[in-house]
Amino acid sequence: MTSAAALLLSIFAVLLFIHLLVLVWLFFAKRASSRRSRQDINPQAYLIIYASQSGQAEQYAQQTALRLQQAGACAESLNIQELKPAHLQQASKVLWMVSTYGEGDAPDTAQLFQQQMLHQSFDFAHMSYAILAFGDRRYVNFCHFGQALNAWLLKQNAQPWFDLVCVDQSSAADLNIWTHHLEQVTGLQLDMAHEDKRWTDFRLIDRQLLNPGSCGGPMYRVILSVQNQQWHSGDILEVQSANAGTEIQRFLEQHPADSDQAQASHALKLKNLRQPPLRQQNERFMQWISRFEPLPLRDYSIASIPEQNQLELVVRQHVAAQDLGVGSGWLTARASLGGSITAHIRKNPAFHLEKIDKPVIFIGNGSGIAGLMGHLQQRQAWGFQQNWLIFGERQQQFDFLFEQQLSDWKDSGVLHTLDTVFSRDHLPKKYVQHLLAEKAQQLCEWVNQGAYIYLCGSLHGMAQGVDDALTEILGEAAFEQLRLQQRYRRDVY
Numbered sequence: 001m002t003s004a005a006a007l008l009l010s011i012f013a014v015l016l017f018i019h020l021l022v023l024v025w026l027f028f029a030k031r032a033s034s035r036r037s038r039q040d041i042n043p044q045a046y047l048i049i050y051a052s053q054s055g056q057a058e059q060y061a062q063q064t065a066l067r068l069q070q071a072g073a074c075a076e077s078l079n080i081q082e083l084k085p086a087h088l089q090q091a092s093k094v095l096w097m098v099s100t101y102g103e104g105d106a107p108d109t110a111q112l113f114q115q116q117m118l119h120q121s122f123d124f125a126h127m128s129y130a131i132l133a134f135g136d137r138r139y140v141n142f143c144h145f146g147q148a149l150n151a152w153l154l155k156q157n158a159q160p161w162f163d164l165v166c167v168d169q170s171s172a173a174d175l176n177i178w179t180h181h182l183e184q185v186t187g188l189q190l191d192m193a194h195e196d197k198r199w200t201d202f203r204l205i206d207r208q209l210l211n212p213g214s215c216g217g218p219m220y221r222v223i224l225s226v227q228n229q230q231w232h233s234g235d236i237l238e239v240q241s242a243n244a245g246t247e248i249q250r251f252l253e254q255h256p257a258d259s260d261q262a263q264a265s266h267a268l269k270l271k272n273l274r275q276p277p278l279r280q281q282n283e284r285f286m287q288w289i290s291r292f293e294p295l296p297l298r299d300y301s302i303a304s305i306p307e308q309n310q311l312e313l314v315v316r317q318h319v320a321a322q323d324l325g326v327g328s329g330w331l332t333a334r335a336s337l338g339g340s341i342t343a344h345i346r347k348n349p350a351f352h353l354e355k356i357d358k359p360v361i362f363i364g365n366g367s368g369i370a371g372l373m374g375h376l377q378q379r380q381a382w383g384f385q386q387n388w389l390i391f392g393e394r395q396q397q398f399d400f401l402f403e404q405q406l407s408d409w410k411d412s413g414v415l416h417t418l419d420t421v422f423s424r425d426h427l428p429k430k431y432v433q434h435l436l437a438e439k440a441q442q443l444c445e446w447v448n449q450g451a452y453i454y455l456c457g458s459l460h461g462m463a464q465g466v467d468d469a470l471t472e473i474l475g476e477a478a479f480e481q482l483r484l485q486q487r488y489r490r491d492v493y
Contacts, residue, residue, distance in 0.1 A: 045074040046186075047091040049083060051098040051145070053107035054236055054299060054491065055348040056170065057134050061097045064182075064192070071188040081109040081486075085122065094129040094158075095182075098149060101493070102459040104141025106148075108490055109350060111483060118148070124158035130165075130185070132178050137168045161185045169296050170238070199240070200229065201340040202311065207332060210314070214398040215424065219367060220332040222313040224341060226306065233374035234351035234491065235302050237313060240342040241295040241326045242269055244334040257285040270295050274323070298327030301371035301456060301491055302345070305378050314370035314401070351454070351491045353378055359386035359416075359451035361443070363432055363466055366393060368457025369401050371491050375454060380414045388417040388446065390439075392432040392462070396422040417442070433465035440473045447474060447482070455490045463492040 041047055046068055050061035061077045068075035078087065080098070088094070099107050106114045131153075133146025143166040150164045162181045167174040179192040202224035210219045243251075248268045255276075257264035264285060271292040279288045304312040317332050318325035324333055335341060353360070353375055360379065362372045369391060379387050389406065393399035399422065409415040419439065423429040436443060447453075455466055470488070471479045482488045 041076065041087055041090050042074055043090050043092050045076055045091075046093045046095055047087065048075060048077040048095045048097065049080055049087075050077060050096075051080040051107045051110035051113070052350060053099045053101045053109075055346050055350065057097045057099045057107075057132075058349065059347065060132070060134075060175075061095075064095065064097070064190075067190045067192055068186070068188070071186075071190060073186065073188060079109060080107075080113050083113060083117070085117065085120075088122065088124060088127065092126055092128065094127055096129060096131040096146075096149060097134070098131065098146050099134040100136075100139075100141070100143050100145040103139055104144030105459075106145040107350075108483070110145065114145075114148075118152050122156045124153065124156040127153075127158040128161055129153055129158050130161045130178075130182065133164060133166045134170075135166060135168065142166065142168070199342055199344050201342055202226070204331075204335050204337055204339055204341050205310065206337065210401050211393075211399050214394060216316075216366075216394045216399065217319070218317045218332070219399075219401065220315050220317070221303075222315050222331050224311040224313075224343075226309060226311050229311070229345060230306055231302060231311075231345045232347070232352050233302070233305050233378040234348050234353065234371060236346045236348050237300045237302050237311065238344045238346050239298045239300060239327060239331065240270065240344075241298060241330045242335070242342065243271070243273060243295070244330075244336075247273060247334070255279075255285070259284070259286050264289070268292075272296075272326075274321075295326060299346075299493070300327075300331075301368070301374070303370035303373040305374060305381065307381060308377065312370075312373075314367045314373075316367045348491065351456075351489050353454075354452065355382060357382075357384050357386070359388070359446045359449050360384075361388045361390070361446055361451055361453045363390045363436070363453065363455045363457075365391065365432055365457040365462045368455075368462075368491075371456035372454065373402060373405075376409065376414065380409070385413050385416060386446075386451075387415050388419070388442075389415055390419045390421075390432050390435055392421045392423065392435070394422060394424045396420070396425055431465060432462060433469040436466065436469040436473065443473055447478075450487075452487045452489070453482070455488070455492060457492060459492040463490065 048061045048065050050057045052058035065075040065077045098110065101107060131146050131150050133143035135143035146164060146166065154160070162185070165174065165178040165181065179190060183190055205225050206223045208221045210221055248265050251268060251273050252261070252264060267286065267289055271289055272295050275293065277291050300313045300315060302311060303314050304310060313331065315328050315331050318328045323329070331341070351371065362375060364372045372389065376387060376389070393401065400420065406415065406418055410418045419435055421430050421432055421435045423431055455463060457463070474482065
């Protein structure tokens with residue numbers, strides 16, 4: 001090699017080395033910038049942190065951020081899953097919107113926050129805050145996560161603007177209390193009327209008993225008409241319970257109205273007739289019923305996708321005080337075929353599918369098959385076939401819900417694996433978590449291939465049992481990593 005060639009080669013090597021150094025510097029600079037952008041916030045902005053299990057708290061947080069921005073304030077929302085101590089050390093005005101589900105549990109998205117940050121100590125004396133806690137008074141530990149969060153913030157010297165506001169089942173009255181306080185604190189007119197919740201009158205096309213002869217509660221497939229409505233598999237139908245005409249007529253016979261009968265009937269349609277307040281002496285009928293509690297809303301996982309041109313639910317009848325439950329009774333018995341069902345489609349992004357051709361393991365029991373059927377319909381539409389369904393119910397003879405559809409999917413390849421377990425057909429009883437243990441090797445193989453796991457069904461018994469089984473099979477660290485990567489998603493109730 002000539003000296004000139006050697007010199008050129010040396011120069012080329014030096015230039016290549018400098019080029020590589022620049023690329024490495026740019027890579028780490030970009031990462032640092034990205035890290036700063038995720039951690040830096042405007043200290044003067046309203047930071048709205050949400051912890052949502054079924055999309056309600058997230059939806060309200062985003063609506064609040066929008067209203068604040070429209071009123072001229074600076075506001076940004078943040079999923080509690082992305083929350084870092086640096087955010088709270090910078091933020092001076094924080095609005096928390098957090099859900100509680102089950103018996104006082106934090107949402108899945110808040111598990112890491114609860115396990116780590118809630119056990120640390122900080123000085124948040126610079127922070128003013130308010131908490132809007134979503135819950136359900138039917139459960140003993142109503143809004144427990146919101147209360148625990150409030151106690152922790154007080155302990156860290158943060159200053160509350162006003163007392164914790166608890167919302168019972170999306171109560172408009174409770175939300176109005178929150179809005180009133182927030183407007184006083186901000187000095188802004190926020191116009192938080194709930195116009196963003198688009199109520200629709202769906203037509204009840206059909207309902208089919210899915211498990212005749214079952215020792216469990218009757219399970220119905222409820223089919224509603226749709227007209228240009230859009231949703232994703234995993235979303236929720238929020239149903240406004242109502243009274244049937246016969247119930248209203250019976251009530252009016254027991255409590256004759258001193259006003260127009262048609263007006264009284266209309267006013268009673270959405271009122272709780274089972275627990276009316278005591279009527280005052282000489283109180284006018286319309287004045288009396290104005291004090292009635294409204295009938296509650298009920299949430300149901302959607303079992304279909306828009307391409308099917310109908311919205312399907314799976315509803316198990318519940319019996320309360322020798323009468324059908326308010327929501328399940330309305331959908332499965334009292335509402336007339338061809339009549340209207342007032343409802344709202346609520347986004348549930350924490351349970352949405354990712355449009356990637358990765359394996360997916362679907363686990364569920366009972367009416368939880370609804371959310372899984374919607375996902376399987378969507379995976380079929382996308383042409384993704386690495387699907388594994390693990391489903392449990394009571395008796396195979398009576399409770400193998402959607403047996404024909406699932407068998408067809410297995411034969412056509414939509415379902416790679418179909419595993420079922422029926423507890424009453426085994427002694428001792430056997431549930432989906434036991435089936436997971438039997439399939440541990442295949443489960444590990446799928447997870448190692450990047451599989452997502454979707455769980456839908458009962459919170460009590462099944463959900464905790466599945467969590468325990470996955471922890472045992474994968475190991476605690478791997479299971480926690482699955483959660484952090486959002487590859488384990490739950491819709492449990």
